[in-house]
Amino acid sequence: MTARKRWGAFTALLAVGALAVAAVGTGVGGSQTNAAAPIVIGWAFDGKGNMAPFDGPALAAAKIRVAQLNAKGGVMGRPLEIETCDTNNNNPAKAKSCAASLLGKGAHVIFTTCDVDFATPVVQESLKAGKLTIAPCIGTDQMGPKRFGKAGKLAFSFGNVAQDEGSAMAEYAYRRGWRTASLATNTLLVYFKNVVQAFEKRFTQLGGKIAARESYATGANNVNTAVSRLNGRRADVIVTSTAFGELPALVSGLRSLGNRTPILNSWAGDGTYWLPKSPQVTDYYAVTYASAFGDDPNKAVRALAKRLKAFTGGFVAGSAAIDGVATAIRRSGGSTNGARLAATMEKFRKVPTLSGLVSFSPQYHTVFGRQYRVIKIHNNRARYVGAVTARVVPKI
Secondary structure: OOHHHHHHHHHHHHHHHHHHHHHHHHOHHHOOOOOOOOEEEEEEEOOOOOOHHHHHHHHHHHHHHHHHHHHOOOEOOEOEEEEEEEOOOOOHHHHHHHHHHHHHOOOOEEEOOOOHHHHHHHHHHHHHOOOEEEEOOOOOOOOOHHHHHHHHHHEEEEEEOHHHHHHHHHHHHHHOOOOEEEEEEEOOOHHHHHHHHHHHHHHHHHOOEEEEEEEEOOOOOOHHHHHHHHHOOOOOEEEEEOOOOHHHHHHHHHHHOOOOOOEEEOHHHOOOOOOOOOOOOOOEEEEEOOOOOOOOOOHHHHHHHHHHOOOOOOHHHHHHHHHHHHHHHHHOOOOOOHHHHHHHHOOOOOEEEOOEEEOOOOOOOEEOOOOEEEEEEEOOEEEEEEEEOOOOOOOO
16 A cells, blocks of 8 residues: 555544544433533644654544543543644644644643644644643654743653664664664754664763764755765664655665665654665564554554554554643543643653653653564565563663
8 A cells, every 4th residue: 555545544543533523522312412511621632743743643543542431421421522733744824823723722731743843833823722732643852841931831742762762772782782873863853863862872881883974864865875974884773853755765775785684763763664676675664663563462452453544653652642642631520721731740750651651750751661562674564573562761
């Protein structure tokens, strides 16, 4: 199935999910005829741009989870309701107007796209309104006070913080016996850079050596230069955090040169939607939330992946984010006040979700300590090959 066809299937699924949520939340079919006022989640997402492969699966899973919770009475007797707005490839002006539109519809909580740089216009509008602001899968420590100052106390992500993710990648690499690593840093996003920085910090702590450091940037047309230089250095593994057009360019470029060094990527490189037909991808690894390929160790994850026809593991973060918000509302006595919910979430310690155990802290408003799945792609076929949990969250 082509990427275009996959997104067509996702669009249809989202429409069905919306109908399911509306039916439960408004009393269609005879249930909830005198329902309490809904808890409105405003969700600004990228429908067709660079972040669509990450935002779409998370939103689809969230809609299913909302329908499931509503079928059981919602949260403390109130149904959940998702209102969405497409940011059009995270155009800043459109993203800002999206946030205003969702707030105007009475959103109690605002959800945003899965990268903090792209999410900033929505986050800023939401924080100004005093709303709890959630990303299902932003992967940096900047979804919080670090970027947004005092107001950022209201911002959280159910993604894995880059320091934790890079550390887990390092521990997996060292466990595999890879003792030298070449680093390929995409400088477009803070997340891309921080993952590689954290990998280096933890890998060298474990005793690993760095053979080379190269960089490139999405849209800069310099990935081929990085590929040429990486090909000239011997290493046990090539480590990156990258997505978009630079992901197939990096991998195909190396393999076209006959370089068979294993490539280890972050969650940014999960999935098979990006795979080139030739040369086929071999000895490629990515750490992620879950396997989307029917072989995840968790039965519930396998069932949801099959239902969604998911092709990246980040879909579970959408379900986890809904459960996390629901837990915060319950622990806050039913309140939807942004400050109260944020204070509750900051105290989360190993809260169970479909994505694993979720923890936050005053320093990290993005998840740390969750178990990762490791996916291997060989001859363009993906499969689950193991799990890893970071034992240390290094300072970078």
